[in-house]
Amino acid sequence: MASRVFVTGRISRWRSVFFIILAWAFIVQFKANLIGLTGRAFVTQDIQEVPYCHIAIASSFLNHVYQQYLALMSGAWQAWSPLTWGALWLGITLVLGQAWCSWACFYGGLDTGFARLRRKPLIKWERVPKALRDLPAGILVAMLLLSLVALKPIFCLWACPLKLGTGFLDPNNTTRIIQLGMFATVGVVFLIVLPWLTKKRAFCGLICPFGAWQAFFGQVNPYRVHIKPEACVQCQLCVKACPTFCIDQEGLKQHQVSPYCNRCGECMDACPTGAIDYAVGWRKPFALAPGVARIAFLLSAWLVAGAVSLLFVPEVLLKLWRWVFSWFA
Amino acid sequence: MVRLIAEGWLLGLSTGPYCLGACMPFMIPYLFAEGRPTWSANARVIGEFLLGRFLAYLLFGAGVGWIGGWLKPHLTQQAASLALGATAALMLLYALVKSLPHWTLCAWALRRLPMVRMPVALGFLIGINICPPFLVAVARLLQVGGLTSGAVFFLGFFAGTSLYTLPLLGVSPLTRVPRFQRIGTLSAVLVGGYYLAVALRG
Ligand code: SF4
Ligand code: SF4
Numbered sequence: 001m002a003s004r005v006f007v008t009g010r011i012s013r014w015r016s017v018f019f020i021i022l023a024w025a026f027i028v029q030f031k032a033n034l035i036g037l038t039g040r041a042f043v044t045q046d047i048q049e050v051p052y053c054h055i056a057i058a059s060s061f062l063n064h065v066y067q068q069y070l071a072l073m074s075g076a077w078q079a080w081s082p083l084t085w086g087a088l089w090l091g092i093t094l095v096l097g098q099a100w101c102s103w104a105c106f107y108g109g110l111d112t113g114f115a116r117l118r119r120k121p122l123i124k125w126e127r128v129p130k131a132l133r134d135l136p137a138g139i140l141v142a143m144l145l146l147s148l149v150a151l152k153p154i155f156c157l158w159a160c161p162l163k164l165g166t167g168f169l170d171p172n173n174t175t176r177i178i179q180l181g182m183f184a185t186v187g188v189v190f191l192i193v194l195p196w197l198t199k200k201r202a203f204c205g206l207i208c209p210f211g212a213w214q215a216f217f218g219q220v221n222p223y224r225v226h227i228k229p230e231a232c233v234q235c236q237l238c239v240k241a242c243p244t245f246c247i248d249q250e251g252l253k254q255h256q257v258s259p260y261c262n263r264c265g266e267c268m269d270a271c272p273t274g275a276i277d278y279a280v281g282w283r284k285p286f287a288l289a290p291g292v293a294r295i296a297f298l299l300s301a302w303l304v305a306g307a308v309s310l311l312f313v314p315e316v317l318l319k320l321w322r323w324v325f326s327w328f329a
Numbered sequence: 330m331v332r333l334i335a336e337g338w339l340l341g342l343s344t345g346p347y348c349l350g351a352c353m354p355f356m357i358p359y360l361f362a363e364g365r366p367t368w369s370a371n372a373r374v375i376g377e378f379l380l381g382r383f384l385a386y387l388l389f390g391a392g393v394g395w396i397g398g399w400l401k402p403h404l405t406q407q408a409a410s411l412a413l414g415a416t417a418a419l420m421l422l423y424a425l426v427k428s429l430p431h432w433t434l435c436a437w438a439l440r441r442l443p444m445v446r447m448p449v450a451l452g453f454l455i456g457i458n459i460c461p462p463f464l465v466a467v468a469r470l471l472q473v474g475g476l477t478s479g480a481v482f483f484l485g486f487f488a489g490t491s492l493y494t495l496p497l498l499g500v501s502p503l504t505r506v507p508r509f510q511r512i513g514t515l516s517a518v519l520v521g522g523y524y525l526a527v528a529l530r531g
Contacts, residue, residue: 141515142523
């Protein structure tokens with residue numbers, strides 16, 4: 001797939017294929033592990049800990065800081081494991097920045113999959129009202145504060161669709177029914193229906209707190225998406241193509257891309273004049289030979305995303321293959 | 330008298346982080362949503378907020394001291410939900426009015442609500458939120474008895490807990506950035522909505 005991107009020059013098609021496989025493989029692996037652990041695919045009581053992912057960690061980051069403070073003070077070295085996760089995240093952020101959200105995140109792969117089901121959107125949706133443009137960041141701030149006060153990961157407990165099949169900390173039945181309702185609503189609306197109707201990645205573009213987190217910390221990463229003013233004819237095809245609302249009419253006039261951009265490459269594939277491309281440089285793009293920034297970015301992205309996928313994709317594909325084979329044998 | 334103030338102050342100091350936990354989810358989004366441009370303007374907001382808390386403490390301190398053994402802590406669960414619900418509803422209203430000022434209902438509310446008194450109101454409502462430190466203080470007050478002693482004890486308690494709200498001023502350099510103001514308003518809506526739901530469930 002990586003070679004197809006280099007050969008065809010079209011980034012998003014092959015990235016999407018890889019990304020969707022990665023996401024579904026993650027779900028299968030997650031469920032398989034759950035069955036291995038508990039003997040069931042849908043568990044509500046046996047697992048008493050919230051399984052952590054990058055979204056939960058980011059949105060309850062202050063809790064981790066607090067726990068690390070307590071661990072340091074009490075000399076409980078075992079409680080230092082979040083620091084390992086922190087180091088891993090730092091490495092990925094330095095190499096990939098926000099591109100994590102379009103290359104290696106399972107939620108991104110899920111809404112990309114549903115957004116790609118239609119050739120054309122049934123409902124056109126090109127801009128988000130100004131007041132809502134920073135909704136992911138608003139959700140992140142609210143989650144950070146609420147999680148710290150409650151000493152629980154609030155996003156994880158109230159909004160994560162993946163939780164539909166896992167355990168809860170809260171044994172109260174009414175609470176659990178409300179939680180299940182929230183998970184299902186968020187999942188169905190933002191991961192399935194809106195992406196399918198509009199071809200926009202509604203979960204990543206509108207509500208994911210990790211997207212906002214990476215948009216902020218990802219600024220340390222030097223890769224950017226840059227619109228060359230001299231080549232842009234203001235046709236607005238990129239506005240239509242961007243699945244996460246990162247280019248809008250106003251921004252386009254100033255040739256600006258939103259900091260939430262997660263380097264998916266859809267706009268580059270849509271641009272008829274080749275005005276948009278990857279660039280290297282924090283404030284202004286460095287003057288590099290044509291194509292160098294693109295190759296550097298794509299190599300970094302495939303390296304990190306490939307490494308992440310190696311953790312579970314081959315194993316899942318092998319399991320599926322064996323399973324299919326056993327049907328015919 | 331000095332002993333009572335010192336006792337209140339020490340109790341406030343030891344339970345203050347809890348107060349920071351209660352104020353922070355409301356005050357941080359509020360400070361961003363307000364978007365005051367200078368340190369002094371933000372200090373003023375925090376000052377007004379503390380004034381609201383002070384009024385709440387004074388009222389309660391005096392009231393509880395006066396009523397003595399009548400007010401029993403077991404009434405507190407409902408009172409806590411009520412106070413939390415009122416704080417959350419006010420926060421939600423403020424954030425909605427702020428983010429949708431052109432909506433008829435919001436424009437109407439904007440004209441009628443004394444938005445400038447918002448920090449005092451928030452402080453007052455958070456002040457009467459019946460939290461564990463507050464309960465400990467009330468329990469001690471029930472032993473002390475007397476209007477003046479009650480007010481004096483709560484004065485000390487207020488001073489002790491207020492120290493913990495000062496770090497909130499640290500967000501000051503960021504509050505003038507329009508993007509952060511928008512983020513603050515959105516998070517105020519979410520925090521208000523969350524606590525309102527929590528309060529409604531009791
Ligand atoms: S698609 Fe390309 S040419 Fe058209 S507006 Fe976007 S950057 Fe400019
Ligand atoms: S601006 Fe381009 S690269 Fe960035 S998210 Fe939108 S389509 Fe993807």
